[in-house]
């Protein structure tokens with residue numbers, strides 16, 4: 253069986269971490285294809301190399317001096333090289349980066365160098381072949397990931413290579429210009445490589461012992477989910493469980509390749525298996541809970557809107573015309589609410605409001621900002637009655653005012669809207685009622 257192993261930034265933040273990673277790779281001969289991220293945080297106040305690169309490039313782009321920041325980045329890599337005792341110099345790579353920054357090669361080019369350089373070090377350290385992702389991962393002229401072209405070229409290339417390192421996070425546009433996935437996108441590269449080599453398993457190594465029922469920054473020592481389906485995981489990762497990029501599911505899903513989330517700091521822990529289907533019953537009614545802050549609810553009222561054919565389409569058309577994607581649309585007989593990301597909406601607020609006035613002539617339009625959305629997810633919820641009732645009771649008990657509740661038709665998730673300031677209390681209340689009280 254072939255395994256693809258992706259290591260996140262925290263797993264590759266220092267020479268010490270590289271040593272742990274190398275021991276993990278070399279302990280299992282089937283770990284043949286390695287996808288590294290850029291060096292992440294070594295301690296909580298540290299800065300990820302990717303963020304340093306963005307910062308450095310924004311100086312370069314505005315014609316300011318960027319050599320100091322670039323030197324700090326180079327120092328981080330040199331510290332790793334030195335700590336590993338390698339005879340490797342990145343001088344020529346850094347010279348090229350400096351030239352490309354001066355020539356304004358683009359923000360994505362800048363960010364991608366984090367993974368590129370880490371890949372070179374990793375390949376050198378473990379003796380695997382280095383493959384520049386720009387030669388094997390492709391985007392189309394519209395900037396969308398080109399799955400077909402990538403799969404053809406990547407699988408052909410890897411068929412001839414026993415063991416390789418392919419840096420995560422980036423690829424190339426048809427004209428060769430570097431483009432990255434969205435933040436956290438090395439997870440997607442790992443999944444693409446797993447599909448291309450028809451891997452038996454995609455291991456995703458991070459700094460926690462698996463996918464946890466809730467965010468460990470909110471809940472102390474949450475339990476690990478031992479098995480979760482792709483669908484459940486996508487709901488949770490989309491809603492803020494950042495351990496795996498929400499789009500990392502797609503490439504492996506069709507092939508049914510399981511993903512195993514593992515901990516670089518505790519390699520003996522089994523972690524979480526992410527699978528297509530399972531008959532394993534989840535331990536609790538909910539599989540997990542996750543959420544995000546920073547939403548606005550636009551609440552539109554108009555008597556008899558239910559009989560006005562095309563009302564919803566006209567309202568959503570206004571958001572579309574302004575390039576704003578909507579998150580949720582709960583509706584009543586005379587009310588229609590649209591939840592959108594606050595940061596996307598704020599700058600376009602007045603244009604959207606006048607657009608709505610003109611499109612549907614509402615009786616009133618109300619705005620409520622600083623809202624959070626929480627997803628309670630679980631394949632077990634389908635078979636359990638009263639889940640929404642229990643959530644309501646727990647939130648009322650915790651003094652959390654519920655602004656919105658929306659149950660997906662798949663009965664796999666329930667979305668709850670609360671105020672930003674109630675977000676943590678709401679997650680705690682839901683975790684407690686389903687996991688600690690174990691109903």
Ligand SMILES: Nc1ncnc2c1ncn2[C@@H]1O[C@H](COP(=O)(O)OP(=O)(O)O)[C@@H](O)[C@H]1O
Nearest residue numbers: 260261262458459460463464466467493494495
């Ligand atoms: N439900 C969850 N389960 C596990 N980790 C979570 C969850 N929600 C948020 N996290 C956070 O995700 C982090 C791991 O993701 P990330 O920082 O992207 O790791 P990496 O650098 O390995 O890619 C954890 O350290 C944890 O703080």
Ligand SMILES: N[C@@H](CC(=O)OP(=O)(O)O)C(=O)O
Nearest residue numbers: 260261289302435436437438
């Ligand atoms: N380095 C990129 C891509 C990535 O996936 O990183 P990580 O595996 O550390 O989340 C980022 O910070 O977004």
